[in-house]
Amino acid sequence: MSSRSDPDTAQDAAAFAARLQDDHARRRQGRQILRTAAWKAAHPRGRVVLFGPAVFENPYQTLLYSAFGGRVVPASPQRAPLYRRLGLADVYHLHWDEFHLAPEPGPGSDGARPDYCAPLAAFRARGGRLVWTVHNAEAHSGMTPERAALFEAGRAFLGREADLIHVHSAQARELICERYGADPARVALLPHPAYTGWYSAPAPGANVPAARFLAFGAFRENKGLDLILEGARRAAQQTDLGGLHIAGRGAERATEIAPGISAEGVALQLSPGFVPDTAIAGLFSAAEFCVFGFSSILTSGSLMLALTFGTVPIVPDLPAMRAVLPAPFRPLFFAPGDAADLARVMAAAAAMPGEQRAALRAEALGLAQTLHPRTVSARLEAAIAAL
Known part of the structure; x- marks a missing residue:
């Protein structure tokens, strides 16, 4: 055949x-x-x-x-x-x-x-x-x-x-x-x-929570939810983050890990539990950056989702990430497990000029096309x- x-x-x-x-x-x-x-x-x-x-x-x-x-x-x-x-x-x-x-x-x-x-x-x-x-x-x-x-x-x-x-x-x-x-x-x-062809774009005017940063996945031990929250808390001390949306199984633990984070300048939105396919496009399309807190990883479907929708990834500097993401994304790498370095990258992303964000979005979409x-x-x- x-x-x-x-x-x-x-x-x-x-x-x-x-x-x-x-x-x-x-x-x-x-x-x-x-x-x-x-x-x-x-x-x-x-x-x-x-x-x-x-x-x-x-x-x-x-x-x-x-x-x-x-x-x-x-x-x-x-x-x-x-x-x-x-x-x-x-x-x-x-x-x-x-x-x-x-x-x-x-x-x-x-x-x-x-x-x-x-x-x-x-x-x-x-x-x-x-x-x-x-x-x-x-x-x-x-x-x-x-x-x-x-x-x-x-x-x-x-x-x-x-x-x-x-x-x-x-x-x-x-x-x-x-x-x-x-x-x-x-x-x-x-x-x-990449997930090209599976998800439809959200309908115009869809009620999608808007946040500059998205963290998505099943937040198990190696997914670094505590790291993401601490990085966001520290970044919010440096600049206006524009919101952090945490979606997926284990997202509800965010309020246990960082109970006072909203009072420290992080506009936190939570979508705990299984995220249905019908909500995926809206989640990623509403965010400019997707933050990953892996401590170890061989491959990431969530990273492919981010690229598919042009949501720019912020990732730890791990071999599997370097193998996928080329040079234009390297300024958004941070030292694995280092909340201070993640905060530095998130603050820089929040302050990034619109033209630079648009260029990175185009890079993400282009990379998804090669995949x-x-x-x-x-x-x-x-x-x-x-x-």
Whole structure:
């Protein structure tokens, strides 16, 4: 099957966006194995890629497969051998391996590996190919020692057995090769795609809270909510910040971390909890800068959201950030974990002339275009086709 990514024949932006929505909706339907069998009967030479876990609340997977010319089907690892036995699937693509941490069952197992290992090994034994995307250095949330051991055992299996390991940064490639012994020849470095085509611009006059600075995401331990608040507090002592909007899971902790911050000159707005897709465009379009407080990171979907909407990122000076953001953004880097340096950057951003802000916005939008999902997807499809 031919790719859908050729820029000379690609449909216009509206058609691309509509196709994304259609693909997303189709993959949410039931009876996938019957639908796949019917498709395979009509396209006997077409490639079927299974993927899991399917996370439909996040459009990342829909964007990542947007240029694939075959069929992409959500399936658990446990279903992969059946698809292979029936001749329906060629590739299994595993995402977010920390979501698959039940001990391996069965009388022949000591429970030391996750239960995805055996079915994926069986899938490969029948000639299937295994692809693994590395999203995180560690699991997102704290683990018991037992689950941490399963996580490490699963990654050792994937580092050894995956035919293609997809990483978003050189730092991730180094980690996987050094920690899990993966062969560098099997590692493909392809950037996280921008979210172009998924979100519509907010309607004119939409009631969107206006704040110069946005902090967005799920504020876990490594996301630095306390750092962002302290940086904003110190910056407000130097200049008028123009407001800080914190949105996402964990945002409610802001009033616990910095209970008196509003009295210190920071106009704080909070949107705690899950942020629905319908609110994303409004949040980012209303802000001029997006502040990130990572202590460590391999890749950031929130950074890609900021670039997609032209919201200029303020980030810690980490290798993964340098790999994505070119020279025009470097004045907005700050020393990781340093609230005083973050305050310096935020104060400078707040005082930045309009022409300079507009130029940085254009840089962000241009960078997002180079990370168009269709481009990244075509490169991934080519890497899989070469297996």
